[in-house]
Amino acid sequence: MGRRLVPKETLGELEELVLLAVLHLGDSAYGLAIVDELERTAQRSVARASVYVLLRRLEKAGLVVTRRESPDEALGTPRRMVRVTEYGLELVRRRREVRTRMWNGIEIAPEDA
């Protein structure tokens, strides 16, 4: 059972955000792009180093796999591209279900309405 991230098989917030950023980026997810994506979409400024530490940990835990390839056929050096595994997807999905259940029946208008 070397696939456990934390004993309870749940995700921390940053772990969740990183996995979602990888999913967002699809085929072009690699370190630098993930940091940019987090800053852009999640509007979160994260310490670059934590993201890489986390990616490596997620890889060891089997939530993502990485592979050397070129992000752009035309130009670009080979990069370590990141993809979410089935197991990672399952954890993200589970997390979302928990949230949906928790939000059920709560009525809060969005901020600017």
Next chain:
Amino acid sequence: MRDGRLSGLMLRMLGRVLPRDWAADIVRDLEVAHRRRRRERGRLRAGAWLAAQVVAFALRFTLAGVADRLRGRSGGPAYVDALGHDVRHALRGMARAPVFHAAAVLTLALGIGVTTAIFSVVRTVLLDPLPHPDAERLLVLDAYPWTPTEIVALLPRSAGAFEELVGFYPRPFLVQGSAGPAEVEGAEVTPGFLDVMGARPALGRLFVDADAGPGAVPSAVLSWDTWQRHLGGDASVIGRVLRVDGVPREIVGVAERGFRLLAPRTDDPGIWVPSAMARLGFDVLPEGSPGWTIPVARLAADAPLARAQSALDAAVQAYREAHPGAEDEGPRDLRWTPLSERLTRDARPALLVLQGAVGLVLLLACANVANLLLARNESRRGETAVRTALGASRWRLVRQHLTTSLILAGLGGVAGLGVAAATLQATLLLAPPDLPRVGDVSLDAPLVLVALGLSLLTGLAVGLVPAVGATRIAPAPAPALKEYTRTSTGSRRGHRLARGLAVGQIALSLILLVGAGLLGRSFVELLSRPPGFRAEGVLAAPLHVPDHHHETVSELEGFYARLVDRIGQMGGVESVAVANNLPLERGASRRLYLVEGESEPREAQYGVVSPDYFRALDIPLLGGRPIVDEDWRGAPPVAVIDEVMRREVWPDVDPVGRRFRFVDEEEWITIVGVSAAVRGDGLAREPGAGFHISYRQRPATPVELGVGRNAVLLVRPGPGPAVEGLAAALHDAVADVDPRQPVPEITPLVRLVAAELQAPRFRAALLVTFAALGLLLAVMGIAGVVGHAMAERRHEFGVRRAMGATDGNIMESVLSWGLHLAGPGVLVGLVGAVVLGRTLSSLLVGVAPADPATLLGSVVVLTLATLAACVVPALRMVQVDPTDALR
């Protein structure tokens, strides 16, 4: 290029620390991000960012690795046990030699402490972004002598370069607050200015375009502090009328607490009034006259600075075409400068030099500790050999040595924080008050991280060389073991390393000494320079006459005349004068003039002064007569030129009776006297050509070119009364002549002259301190190396003693051994010192960058210090008892 090499080195070092599977990818990503940042933020900031990232990555991955192992995630062996063992081993070793290790910790603490302290200043002053939105895109127009308003008016049309174009003009205002009249620093601003600088209203609103339009109700926005101090923080203040310079102005807003304006020539203004760029607030200025507004622009996103500059160049071109005669007197050198760069322009070279100097001190400290550890390892060679023989791996041994040095560095870092706090206090005490944002400098959490990061690097640097050196014996422990059982003579390699480090220390120390010598001599030179006048005893009081007082030029002149008369009649006053500026700031006023009979205009500084000016400041008159009461408006205009102007224009003839005129005016000015030269550009510069004219003979408009509304009152007291009494009497005299005139702040002129010396004193004092520290460290290092080497030659000295060597022979051979270290160190150091001198050149006054006296003096000091460091070991060798040594 150097920058690229440094970043490459940092990344390569990081690559070694990172886990192998990810290292290459992380390094490449950082490289890309660094390049991007360098394009956006500039080389210096990108470099600092990269350094921070490298430290962060190294720390995070190391910590993550330790955490993983602690949780047993990587399934490694009992790593923690081994680590614990190493730490215990290191601590036991330290406990056995407490003085030795305390000295090492103290040395590292000094190095890390001063480096952190100076970095805290550099970070706040040079690296932190300004507290304005998109501050990196804010530009300020640097112009000489001013920016004509037409040019500014032409700018917005050149689309695409600017997102915003605003302007401000800082000046004091007379505010009728709830506690009486008070002078408040403020600025006239274009309506969008406060928005661009990131102000938000705490009450009411900021300015809108209509506030500066025709027929607008005069309005004002207050800073939070002004609102609190002068209006008691009354919340119903919006809509109330406040008299500002006598004009009733409606208060439309109060800026949010903490909003600060960081801009040239202003410091925390407390009140803002709107002004259209075209009008600029000087009612006496005729339409189209030069504007005093300082334009500020926000560069359009993605637009390069070059686009803004070419837009400006085009506007200048258009202006020149519209004003064909303007080449001579018109604007020159119009340049957009990033606001942050403009603010730190004066401080930057000195701060970078100081940062470099403390870096050298840190290196010296590292070399010292490395040498100490090396010496200690030498004496523990036998122990190492035994352990190798018992099967300890080389990595294990290296790790053990590293653990010791990392613990030393860690302790040094913690103690260094104390040193940093003390150094910072002293630094801030000495810092010139015009150092931007110096009040914000503090030791905060990121700086603690910097100090700890430095400690980590120091620990590695200090430990790695001796550790690897000490374990070199590992493959062949037998000879070392043999040595161990016989005597404890050190290895040749170890000696060479130690000598190399000592030579390096001598070189670094020489560089520091030369730097300190150059700055120290510059400071002494400044101190000894005659300013061209005698400031001792003179009281200076800046006068700001609000726009609505004495509105016409003749009324203004009348006010000054009555003031001078009234003060002149007071007891205890020898002479009194008004002038348009302080003598050391005369260079700020310069005009082009045409000598009668010449066609090419020349440029000179000028002072507009009242008759007793030369007497009040004790400026010697070399010929002719001074300006006198009879030089009225209506009488032929006269001038007293100074020695420099005479030498420049009339080197061989008496200039008295010759004439010149301002290029843009018709009337000829007759020279009536020649005075001694005055350093109108400050003490650091040679005196420039200049002349003085009577304040009553300036053309009526524009008033600012005469004595104007901002003048300075200069009073030389006679022998006798205390200065305090005179200051009070001066206040009364001002109030007597015009009770509406705000009470001027009276300062001894010597203090204003001394203010000129503050920045040079700051640089020189710090660099001298660091050089002394460096020299101390070097002496300690040399003494250590010499002492160690001599101790190992005890036997030899014993033999020589037995063969009849005298005390002198022994002393001589120890001292010459020391001097052999100094030789190569001095040579390397001299090369470094010459390079340093060149970087320092902008800070030097009256001293050449490669000043032979300073170089020679530093070499002598260093040689003496080296000899001093050798004296104790030499004396010890003299005392060697031959029978004892040979036994």
